[in-house]
Amino acid sequence: MTLSKTRFFWAACLPLPLALGACAVTAPPAQVPTTPPVAWQAPLPHQGSLGDLTRWWTQLGDPLLVELIDAAQAISPGVAQAQSRIAQARATQVASRAALLPSLDAQASASRGFNEQLAGIATTAQAGLQASWEIDLFGANRATKTAADQRLAGAQALWHEARVSVAAEVAQQTSSLRTCLEQLRVAERDAQSRGETSRLSDLSERAGFTAPATAALARASAAEAQARASQQRMQCDVEVKTMVALTGWEEPALRGRLSTPTSAAPDALFTIAALPAQVLAQRPDVYNAEREVAAASAEVGSAQAQRYPRLSLSGSVGTAWVRSGGVTTDLNTWTIGPLALSVPLFDGGRRGAQVDAAQARYDEAAALYRAKVRQAVSEVEQALVRLQSTAERNTSARVAAAGYRTSFDATEARWRGGLASLVELEDARRTSLAAENALIALQHERQAAWVSLYRAAGGGWKE
Structure with a gap:
């Protein structure tokens, strides 16, 4: 690609994000x-x-x-x-x-084998950085x-x-x-009070001053109070646990x-x-x-x-090293691009x-x-x-x-x-x-x- 064509390519592509970004x-x-x-x-x-x-x-x-x-x-x-x-x-x-920032990855590899271009055994090593960025249009x-x-x-x-x-x-x-x-x-306290009433009623009954039915009522009341206190104690134990x-x-x-x-x-x-x-x-x-x-x-x-559409830009920079027959060759490369545009056409809804x-x-x-x-x-x-x-x-x-x-x-x-x-x-x-x-x-x-x-x-x- 000639220099004039390269300039034309970048002049055409650079305004593209602004044009697409207008579709908010x-x-x-x-x-x-x-x-x-x-x-x-x-x-x-x-x-x-x-x-x-x-x-x-x-x-x-x-x-x-x-x-x-x-x-x-x-x-x-x-x-x-x-x-x-x-x-x-x-x-x-x-x-x-x-996701809003560029990503950068490093790559490295090494190999040894027959190289057809050199017609001999060669050791090859290369390393590089790969960058990519999705422009959030x-x-x-x-x-x-x-x-x-x-x-x-x-x-x-x-x-x-x-x-x-x-x-x-x-x-x-x-x-x-x-x-x-x-x-x-x-x-x-209520159970204690009823118990005392029951005790006095029993004494009065034995002395002949209280009817048996009245003494029975006092004993029943005391028993009821004891049962109520026992139930309340159980409730408190449950609350504690x-x-x-x-x-x-x-x-x-x-x-x-x-x-x-x-x-x-x-x-x-x-x-x-x-x-x-x-x-x-x-x-x-x-x-x-x-x-x-x-x-x-x-x-x-x-x-x-x-x-x-989605627009992304990528680039890379790398170096390679080849050694064969005692001769070492170095190679450095870098690229900006491609500037890739992905347009959804059909996805079945x-x-x-x-x-x-x-x-x-x-x-x-x-x-x-x-x-x-x-x-x-x-x-x-x-x-x-x-x-x-x-x-x-x-x-x-x-x-x-x-x-x-x-x-x-x-x-x-x-x-x-x-x-x-x-x-x-x-x-x-x-x-x-x-x-x-x-x-x-x-x-x-x-x-x-x-x-x-x-x-x-x-x-x-x-x-």
Whole structure:
């Protein structure tokens, strides 16, 4: 090829990328509009200002809970899985970034044999570098990298969500366990009280002051209380073993720490924003769903770009060494090109089907994102409703428990003085026991509502 023809060739080929690049692909929007409510349809605790939720459990005054959450997060398979997905997403990002850059390979070989050109035995060695680069005309590789970036950001948010889930689960389980132990103490006190009543009734029966039927009622009541306490003890043992599996603690150590009394939890543990949009911005699962929409949008663009021509440039530089009959010959070569253009003509509809599949995945991601936003709003409002309800019932439950306890104490004093029947005593005892257990359950319900609100508000995650 003459010099003038070479110049003409490069003059014709160099503008080609610019001409082809003018045919840009159009991907669907990377952000899907949503309309969160302007305000919560539920009352906010303490007027609702944005608070730090990251380690709210430290405000409970329970050092054991802090240690249990740290231990559970350290061994949680969910957190480990989230970390693995971050590593996978980061590796995918590196691979997608590499597709935008040239690649360089080294080659070397050596041989010895008969060479027809030299008509003799020759030793041949050669080495070289081979470079290639796909010019991303229509943004296929850039779109793939964008999708990888978005999924990495989503994976990092899901790692925080996994930690939030573990913290919420441990806090919920700890509250349940302490509630069970408190109810066990109530059941044991009740069994002891009924046992004493049964003993006195037996003495009165033997003295002829109490009818056999009345003494039998007292013994039945005592037996029922013992059975209830045994059942409650079994429930607490199950709760302890669940906590051991969740945190990896040794059971004797856990039981020893649980025996230490804790201070009462404060009425308010944290506050959240009055604007739903601010809370939704703290939800890692909503953020991940939004990033998935952006990634799916980029993948649609990448699939569309596969339907257009592809342009690649390659080049090489090398050296060769030949020795025959005591004579050594060196040869150095280099090339730029070819500049290769690949134009898809017929593929049986494969590329079109890939675009349709990518578009369907985008539509699915958009629908899931909208559903995730609605779910997030619902979860926050449900937790707020539960908090409001427990706050409203708290005073009444305390008054009821105290009143029924006073009534029982008075009825028991009257029974000991012979002024009340055993039936009256058992009725007062049953009512007092139910009220005391209801108050303990209400306290657990309120703490569970705080835990639900913590989880629903995103656990203090920030983009």
